[in-house]
Amino acid sequence: MNTPRARAMLFMGRRSHQSHAPHKHSPPAVANDLVISTVDENSGIAMLTMNRPPANSLSLEMNEALCYSLKTVEANPKIQSVILSSTNPKIFSAGLDITELVAPDNDRLPRFWNSLQQVYIDLYGSRLATVAAIQGHAPAAGCFLAMSCDYRVMSEGDTNNDIKKKHVPTIGLNETQLGIAAPPWMGQLLVRTIGFRQAELALALGTLFPPEQALSIGLVDDIVPHQQVESGDHKLVDLLPSQIKDQAQNSLLQKAYTQAQIYAKIPPQARVASKMVTREEHIFRMIAKRDEDTQHFCGFVTQKAVQKNLTAYVEALKNKSAKK
């Protein structure tokens, strides 16, 4: 697998194993509205908008929809950049769908984990320039999605004095707060993003960072004030479906779009080659340990003590939501 040809194919949007019979890790071709895809061939920019209410949590189907949408956009040679965003103004993604982990089905659990691994392989190794537009919370695997992109722009949130309207999003790998640990490849992604010591602290404490702190440690590349702008000055907004059009008229997506334009102007071969330099080793190391990682995950999650923690956590989430 780790040959020059396999490496090049990974980053050119094709997987070396796809030329053979369907591989057990290949996500099935799914088409649904869990991820809304908007493509503007004139600018070379596309947008994938996560649309799984209430929290864009990552279920098996959501992971498959993300991979499918990304691959479909990648197959269009006119597209060079993609923006990853959310239809929920307050949540980018709440991370793994915790209900997948509670009293799991023996057959579905490894398929679920494989689908998450595939999101990492496809997104972190995409030939496209990827920009995360983080409008709301991005805990755990929500943070992982953002870290798998090339650039992260985060909204400062609504710091309105009215406490009811106030909303400050946070981002980070908070797994230890749930009594679980981020898998090695996810934790390593944090190390690669913010450096060893900051990551060591953040992983142990399960820190969720508000936008300014996230910027200061390099977890995001830019933050923008929460504000509406009069109108989009780019064509992509005009193409968006009505359900996200209003939301798109904001400074966050404008900024993400500007960054996507900057990437789209770089000669693609050079941009992709430079991405390979920093990412291929990490991706291939994960692929080599993929089955081991799945076994470890399934063994860990099905432990009695872990099940007890997770059940209590889901209960607490539901109670909190019911009290609103």
Ligand SMILES: CC/C=C\C/C=C\CCC/C=C/CC(=O)SCCNC(=O)CCNC(=O)[C@H](O)C(C)(C)COP(=O)(O)OP(=O)(O)OC[C@H]1O[C@@H](n2cnc3c(N)ncnc32)[C@H](O)[C@@H]1OP(=O)(O)O
């Ligand atoms: C060495 C170790 C090797 C292997 C390890 C093995 C295994 C470990 C696996 C580790 C990987 C973990 C990665 C993860 O992603 S774990 C998931 C972590 N996610 C969270 O902790 C986020 C939980 N959610 C929240 O904190 C809040 O919901 C949030 C801040 C995102 C938004 O808050 P808000 O107040 O706006 O909304 P809520 O009312 O809380 O929620 C709205 C509804 O959404 C449901 N919800 C929220 N999050 C999830 C989720 N992650 N999964 C499923 N459902 C979720 C919530 O229940 C509400 O639903 P309703 O009750 O209204 O129906």
